[in-house]
Amino acid sequence: MASEAYITLTDVVFSRSGRRIFDGVTLDIPRGKITAIMGPSGTGKTTLLRLIGGQLKPDSGTIMVAGENVPRLRRKALYTLREKMGMLFQSGALFTDLSAFENVAFPLRVHTSLPEDMIRDIVLMKLEAVGLRGARDLMPSELSGGMTRRVALARSIALDPELIMYDEPFAGQDPIAMGVLVKLIRDLNSSMGLTSVLVSHDVPESLSICHYACIIADGHIIGEGTPAELRQHPSERVQQFLQGQPDGPVPFNYPAPDAGSDWGLTGGAR
Amino acid sequence: MMDRIAALGRLGFNVVATVGRAGYFLGGALAGVPKPAVGFPLLVRQLYSVGVLSLAIVVVSGLFIGMVLGLQGYTILSDYGSEAAVGQMIALTLVRELGPVVTALLFAGRAGSALTAEIGLMKATEQLSSMEMMGVDPLRRVIAPRLWAGFIAMPILAVIFSVVGIWGGMLVSVDWLGVFEGAFWGNMQSSVSFVDDVLNGVVKTVVFGFVCTWIAVFQGYDCVPTSAGISSATTKTVVYSSLAVLGLDFVLTAVMFGDF
Numbered sequence: 243m244a245s246e247a248y249i250t251l252t253d254v255v256f257s258r259s260g261r262r263i264f265d266g267v268t269l270d271i272p273r274g275k276i277t278a279i280m281g282p283s284g285t286g287k288t289t290l291l292r293l294i295g296g297q298l299k300p301d302s303g304t305i306m307v308a309g310e311n312v313p314r315l316r317r318k319a320l321y322t323l324r325e326k327m328g329m330l331f332q333s334g335a336l337f338t339d340l341s342a343f344e345n346v347a348f349p350l351r352v353h354t355s356l357p358e359d360m361i362r363d364i365v366l367m368k369l370e371a372v373g374l375r376g377a378r379d380l381m382p383s384e385l386s387g388g389m390t391r392r393v394a395l396a397r398s399i400a401l402d403p404e405l406i407m408y409d410e411p412f413a414g415q416d417p418i419a420m421g422v423l424v425k426l427i428r429d430l431n432s433s434m435g436l437t438s439v440l441v442s443h444d445v446p447e448s449l450s451i452c453h454y455a456c457i458i459a460d461g462h463i464i465g466e467g468t469p470a471e472l473r474q475h476p477s478e479r480v481q482q483f484l485q486g487q488p489d490g491p492v493p494f495n496y497p498a499p500d501a502g503s504d505w506g507l508t509g510g511a512r
Numbered sequence: 513m514m515d516r517i518a519a520l521g522r523l524g525f526n527v528v529a530t531v532g533r534a535g536y537f538l539g540g541a542l543a544g545v546p547k548p549a550v551g552f553p554l555l556v557r558q559l560y561s562v563g564v565l566s567l568a569i570v571v572v573s574g575l576f577i578g579m580v581l582g583l584q585g586y587t588i589l590s591d592y593g594s595e596a597a598v599g600q601m602i603a604l605t606l607v608r609e610l611g612p613v614v615t616a617l618l619f620a621g622r623a624g625s626a627l628t629a630e631i632g633l634m635k636a637t638e639q640l641s642s643m644e645m646m647g648v649d650p651l652r653r654v655i656a657p658r659l660w661a662g663f664i665a666m667p668i669l670a671v672i673f674s675v676v677g678i679w680g681g682m683l684v685s686v687d688w689l690g691v692f693e694g695a696f697w698g699n700m701q702s703s704v705s706f707v708d709d710v711l712n713g714v715v716k717t718v719v720f721g722f723v724c725t726w727i728a729v730f731q732g733y734d735c736v737p738t739s740a741g742i743s744s745a746t747t748k749t750v751v752y753s754s755l756a757v758l759g760l761d762f763v764l765t766a767v768m769f770g771d772f
Contacts, residue, residue: 295645317649324647335642349646352550352653394642401646 247306248273248405248437249294254303256286256293263289264300265461271454276431276438278452280445282483282492285458287441288332291407294439295327296320308404325353328398328406332413334390336382342369342393343378349400368396372426388419395426405437406430412444420444424451445484449473457483459492534730540651541659541729554657562623562658562725563665567672569618574673577614578680581605585681586689595685596695600703602681603674607704607713608769611674613761616720619666620753624728627658628749631732632742640733655729662728666721667714674713712768719760724753
């Protein structure tokens with residue numbers, strides 16, 4: 243990877259409810275690029291974003307973001323660092339009691355002392371960037387799923403962050419909304435020079451816009467590289483995921499006892 | 513047998529862990545004092561939501577409870593020819609006990625459950641997480657104004673409850689049953705002590721308000737972010753608040769009015 247790393251994870255181990263989610267994950271996320279983190283459902287992709295954002299602490303290992311070791315940061319320093327981060331949640335996570343305009347204005351009102359007319363201009367610019375300037379007065383309950391995510395995207399870039407993290411931005415979107423989101427993520431990255439981390443299991447869309455990608459499974463990174471390198475990756479598991487094959491090294495069936503014993507065919511326990 | 517002991521131990525650990533989390537949560541919510549320009553509008557909004565919107569149920573309940581007290585009191589006291597004392601009976605009952613306790617129970621049912629459900633839903637829809645990721649502490653932005661609002665609103669609601677209750681009792685005993693109005697108010701004035709009765713009642717409401725709101729916001733914040741989790745947390749808020757109010761009422765009454 244030629245670019246300098248903006249985020250560096252080193253030997254990150256994280257367990258929850260007795261289950262090891264990450265078992266020594268090491269990863270560099272380059273500055274100013276789009277990095278896709280992919281993997282089957284339940285492998286901890288969203289958890290990885292929460293570790294980077296400091297919402298969770300790893301059992302061991304270091305997570306460096308913009309030169310700061312996130313798990314070691316004190317509360318105030320962590321909240322200051324988060325002002326450089328934006329995060330697009332899977333659900334959008336808009337504040338339901340605020341209009342689209344007020345949602346986007348929220349971080350500006352909290353973190354800046356800008357006059358009201360300037361806040362208005364910035365909010366309208368951000369809403370214009372996601373094509374929703376005309377929807378400023380709508381409440382979240384009046385927005386479609388795709389519009390909700392676009393307003394949330396406008397809110398997450400309101401403070402012009404250095405880093406933006408997208409949690410499953412394409413999940414449940416129709417093809418048009420998905421196309422709009424793909425274009426927005428690409429345009430925002432190139433126009434604002436953001437470091438973007440995209441968590442998704444939508445392979446074609448993710449590989450179409452990312453500069454670098456990695457695939458997580460069973461607590462490890464099983465493959466990483468540019469989209470072209472990943473497509474040629476020798477690992478069967480990587481190829482099974484990229485090509486969406488139902489069975490392979492990642493089994494289709496959840497581990498279960500012997501079928502004969504479950505149906506009482508072998509005289510085993512019922 | 514060993515399994516039961518182990519289960520009891522686990523339960524003990526869980527209770528201690530929950531109390532610890534609740535204490536840590538309370539410290540986090542009360543630690544940061546937001547700037548007045550930011551915090552005051554948030555507080556006023558929550559005072560409206562928690563206090564003003566609870567007024568209807570408090571006023572109606574206070575009125576009927578006062579009327580029932582007037583009716584019962586008159587019936588009992590008239591057997592002894594002491595119906596003139598009905599005013600002091602109503603006032604002491606309301607100011608010392610029913611005002612604080614019933615208001616707290618109503619508060620837990622109306623405002624407490626609403627607080628839990630609202631915060632639980634904010635958690636389930638990732639609004640609290642998104643706030644954290646924007647560099648805004650939800651404990652200070654969401655929890656603290658609600659906690660202070662409950663703490664402030666509950667004593668005021670209890671005072672309104674008692675005042676309306678006394679007025680309801682007067683309606684029945686004076687206007688309907690014919691107790692002499694001068695005796696009604698005069699006996700009340702001579703027997704109700706501002707410090708021993710009214711202030712002690714207010715102290716109770718402050719304690720109940722604090723406990724009920726703390727339970728409500730903690731249950732919402734700590735709930736499992738699913739529909740079943742929010743439902744369970746809302747139920748726990750009402751049950752735990754009610755039990756806490758009744759238990760604390762006994763302790764506070766023993767301390768304030770017990771003649772040991």
